[in-house]
Amino acid sequence: MEPIIQVQNLSKQFGNIAAVNNLSFEVPTGAIYGFLGQNGAGKSTTIRMLLSLITPTDGNIRIFGMPLQQHRKEIFKNVGAIIERPDLYGYLSAYDNLKIFAKLNGMQPTHQQLMNQLDQVGLADRAKNKVKTFSQGMKQRLGIGIALIHNPSLIILDEPTNGLDPQGIADIRRLIIQLSKEQQKTVLLSSHLLNEIEQMATHILIIDKGKKIIADSAKALFNPAETMVEMATTDNITALAILKNSKWQSAIQLNRGPNIFLKMHYNQIPAFNSDLFHLNIQLVMLQPRHSLEDYFLQVTANSPSDTLILNH
Structure with a gap:
């Protein structure tokens, strides 16, 4: 089966700083792909290039077998992503937030579809509560629900557990595993919480100073x-x-x-x-x-x- 993401010789230069340096890796379809590196290693820069938020200095990205630069619109119809903390409307309910973002994606979901989506991220019982009353973990789960509203095959999460308490971290972990095992989603997950990655990831990429150090299945790494x-x-x-x-x-x-x-x-x-x-x-x-x-x-x-x- 063709990898869902293929990155070849990817580089990003900011002035004299090489944030990403000749990076190559592949994300297998159906994987929970843990993307690790110290602060400043180039993780977020790489993810932003995968999402076309910044332009690579050099290299190629293929997603779903298609070159990202030529097929951006088609590719992102099937990608959901959260970069750091989701931007939500605090004065609106979880239900209304989800409905607004669905419309921004060109969708007209039914009431039941919206409730099913909230139930998937464990927020059905808080559907009518204003988001400003939510804990950070609940906001993060709602953000993932929004990222999933168009039922993407690929989900990209950059530090989804940042700032969460232990319960919030556990909730996000369970959700990610559920998305992979029960819904066959591919998840690319950047995190600095190594213990969490160890509990979730089927494959691991470690980068340092913008360069790949190791990329392999978790099973092979911990043989x-x-x-x-x-x-x-x-x-x-x-x-x-x-x-x-x-x-x-x-x-x-x-x-x-x-x-x-x-x-x-x-x-x-x-x-x-x-x-x-x-x-x-x-x-x-x-x-x-x-x-x-x-x-x-x-x-x-x-x-x-x-x-x-x-x-x-």
Whole structure:
């Protein structure tokens, strides 16, 4: 099946600053595609180029197999999006907000269609309440309801949980998973909440300083055979030298500040721990790092103390 989004060699230059630098990736149809990066990494700039809000300096974007530049109007008939917080009419009800935005999209929905849409985002019981009385999480859900009013196949959400309390975040998470699993929507989701992405995403793209660091399925990224293990000893320099002359030499990955990182299958950790004793390495800490947060920090490491340990 053809990817729903195809980005090739995308770049955006603002003066001397390369906000996005030769970025390429594909979003599979039906995926919840987590788009991650530190503040200023280029996530929002990329999303704005996908939505034609800003023009790329270079590169190509295809959505639904069509070049964005030539088929913008046709493409966006089947795309729903929220960039940061939705703009809503606070003095109007949720129902009236939805009705107005539907008309702006050239639609004339029935009362039942509007209520069904509000029910989908968990706001049917607040249909007649003014939006100004809503929590930020409720406003965000209403914004997603508005983005879905024309039943798009692709939904693009830029930081949809920004500023929400834990309950609001959980509500948005459940809604996104429901849209993917029950309605077969494709969701491109930018967020800085790594734990939320880890719970939702089927695929993950990480960028840093406008460049792609990694893009793969969540299943592949968190393969037990690729578990990162962080260790600290009483003498890391000596421990590292010993390990480089042991059967664990090929597992050595990264020396981050004072600690040592190795990559191995999760099931190998007990044997590794036992070998450390026999190698007379005095262990202070041994910790598997297999969460998205750990992975993200590893691949976006930019501290001057970060050094790659070569396997020879």
